[in-house]
Amino acid sequence: MNDTIRGEVAQTKTASKKRRLIILGGVVAFLALEVYIGTKGEFDMSSVGQPFDRLTHIGGWQIPLGGFAWRTAAMSLLVSLLLCWWAAAATRRMSEVPGRLQSTAEMFVQAFLDLCTDTLGSKGRAYTPFIATIFLFVWVSNLLGIVPGMQEPTRNLNTTLGLGVICFIIAHVSSVRTKGVKSYVLDYFEPLIVVKGVAVPNVVMFPLNFVGEMSKVVSHSFRLFGNIMGGAIIIMVVSNLTRYVGLPILLNAFFGLFVGTVQAFVFAMLALTYIAVLQPQEE
Amino acid sequence: MTWGGILQLIGAAVGMGLGAVGSALAAGHAAGSACEAIARQPWATGQIRKTMLIGQGVSSTPSIFALVVALLVITTDATGTTLVQGFGYLGAGLCIGLATLGGGFGSGFANATACEGVGRHPRRIGGVIRMMIVGQAVTQSASIFALLVAFMLMYTEGGGGAVRAVALLASGVCMGAGGIGPGLGAGLAAGEAVRGASRYSGCENVVLRTMLIGQAVAQSTAIYSLVIALLLIYYI
Numbered sequence: 001m002n003d004t005i006r007g008e009v010a011q012t013k014t015a016s017k018k019r020r021l022i023i024l025g026g027v028v029a030f031l032a033l034e035v036y037i038g039t040k041g042e043f044d045m046s047s048v049g050q051p052f053d054r055l056t057h058i059g060g061w062q063i064p065l066g067g068f069a070w071r072t073a074a075m076s077l078l079v080s081l082l083l084c085w086w087a088a089a090a091t092r093r094m095s096e097v098p099g100r101l102q103s104t105a106e107m108f109v110q111a112f113l114d115l116c117t118d119t120l121g122s123k124g125r126a127y128t129p130f131i132a133t134i135f136l137f138v139w140v141s142n143l144l145g146i147v148p149g150m151q152e153p154t155r156n157l158n159t160t161l162g163l164g165v166i167c168f169i170i171a172h173v174s175s176v177r178t179k180g181v182k183s184y185v186l187d188y189f190e191p192l193i194v195v196k197g198v199a200v201p202n203v204v205m206f207p208l209n210f211v212g213e214m215s216k217v218v219s220h221s222f223r224l225f226g227n228i229m230g231g232a233i234i235i236m237v238v239s240n241l242t243r244y245v246g247l248p249i250l251l252n253a254f255f256g257l258f259v260g261t262v263q264a265f266v267f268a269m270l271a272l273t274y275i276a277v278l279q280p281q282e283e
Numbered sequence: 284m285t286w287g288g289i290l291q292l293i294g295a296a297v298g299m300g301l302g303a304v305g306s307a308l309a310a311g312h313a314a315g316s317a318c319e320a321i322a323r324q325p326w327a328t329g330q331i332r333k334t335m336l337i338g339q340g341v342s343s344t345p346s347i348f349a350l351v352v353a354l355l356v357i358t359t360d361a362t363g364t365t366l367v368q369g370f371g372y373l374g375a376g377l378c379i380g381l382a383t384l385g386g387g388f389g390s391g392f393a394n395a396t397a398c399e400g401v402g403r404h405p406r407r408i409g410g411v412i413r414m415m416i417v418g419q420a421v422t423q424s425a426s427i428f429a430l431l432v433a434f435m436l437m438y439t440e441g442g443g444g445a446v447r448a449v450a451l452l453a454s455g456v457c458m459g460a461g462g463i464g465p466g467l468g469a470g471l472a473a474g475e476a477v478r479g480a481s482r483y484s485g486c487e488n489v490v491l492r493t494m495l496i497g498q499a500v501a502q503s504t505a506i507y508s509l510v511i512a513l514l515l516i517y518y519i
Binding site for chain 1: 337340341344347348350351354355358410413416417420421423424427428430431487488491492495496499502503506509510
């Protein structure tokens with residue numbers, strides 16, 4: 001009895017030692033790669049002044065709407081593939097006693113289910129997949145910048161603006177579906193004025209409410225874009241000054257891990273809140 | 284070096300110098316509140332410190348915007364800058380610098396009351412942090428409009444005479460000064476909403492909804508400034 005326990009303890013000890021070695025090796029390889037990339041390529045500061053990939057010419061054709069950003073598109077596809085792989089791997093062999101991947105996925109889904117039902121009540125379950133997907137996509141995109149040679153798709157304004165427009169459309173369409181068109185349109189004329197005991201729509205308030213709704217999209221997407229691009233530019237400039245020794249790793253930890261996670265959560269929470277505000281109030 | 288180049292560098296300095304003020308004050312405000320809360324409930328130190336750090340991370344967003352604008356202005360070649368472009372850069376610096384005063388300091392209110400509230404009820408940390416983050420994020424909307432205007436001013440075309448130069452500067456001042464009040468006002472709303480939600484349970488949804496509506500009204504003045512700033516850039 002004692003021997004078997006001792007054997008198990010010894011086994012877990014060697015296992016944890018092995019894991020520690022793997023993590024240590026990974027960190028050393030990461031640092032070596034970062035320093036290698038830093039010393040190898042001459043740093044091009046002129047690209048800092050141009051925040052977006054603007055125009056691409058494909059076979060003599062100049063595509064409007066700012067062209068096609070190959071790098072951003074490739075990186076977004078990579079993020080999507082990573083998430084698909086994670087979801088498939090977590091749900092492939094499901095069991096009563098969950099494995100490591102499955103229990104991570106279960107914890108994640110449960111956390112977002114609680115979040116959505118807290119905010120939206122009984123309707124929260126229907127919106128959970130959307131909010132969780134938005135969070136995962138933005139989060140993994142933000143973390144991708146830590147890997148040397150990779151670029152966050154959220155650094156490009158077109159990605160964040162696209163996500164913002166998706167959230168906007170979903171919020172408004174679900175509002176029309178639950179409230180009905182009349183009540184939805186009347187909301188733009190709030191607060192109603194009362195004339196001789198009858199509530200009349202206030203025309204003066206329409207431009208204000210309308211611009212207010214539109215400005216939500218702008219602030220929602222520019223917030224994410226500004227934070228991620230700010231972090232990327234700061235890391236770029238400091239890396240150029242210190243030649244990738246020491247400091248950029250701390251900056252990567254702050255801007256990549258901390259700001260990236262917080263901003264992904266902010267983005268998902270605001271999407272959820274914008275949906276909730278447009279729903280009819282439950283008494 | 285041209286006069287335009289001189290104005291460009293002054294713009295970067297003004298933007299970052301003013302932009303650092305608000306967020307720093309907010310971080311200090313939250314840290315003071317966290318110290319007081321820890322003194323009252325020493326056993327909740329971990330939760331209070333976590334709340335403080337997350338909030339300070341979010342409230343440093345406006346000064347990150349100012350840093351972005353300043354770095355972009357500095358790294359653009361200043362030798363061939365025309366006078367009109369120079370005024371554009373100065374306007375961009377003033378715009379982001381002034382607007383982040385309000386947005387930065389305003390997002391400290393929610394952080395301070397969240398630290399206090401977590402000190403009172405450490406178990407409600409999840410809901411309090413959620414409310415705090417949403418409140419702070421909406422508080423910073425005016426700073427984000429300023430970032431938008433600053434980008435437009437930085438990448439504007441260099442032609443035109445003295446009238447256009449002054450219009451660009453005026454546009455920056457308009458959005459910058461117009462961003463101070465909405466940032467502070469929306470921050471006050473967020474602060475009191477977090478205080479209420481941390482003290483009384485079961486009212487989070489109504490409080491959140493009312494806070495967002497109130498903040499939207501407080502920010503309508505920032506939208507007026509945005510409209511005037513855009514008109515100054517594109518119609519003069």
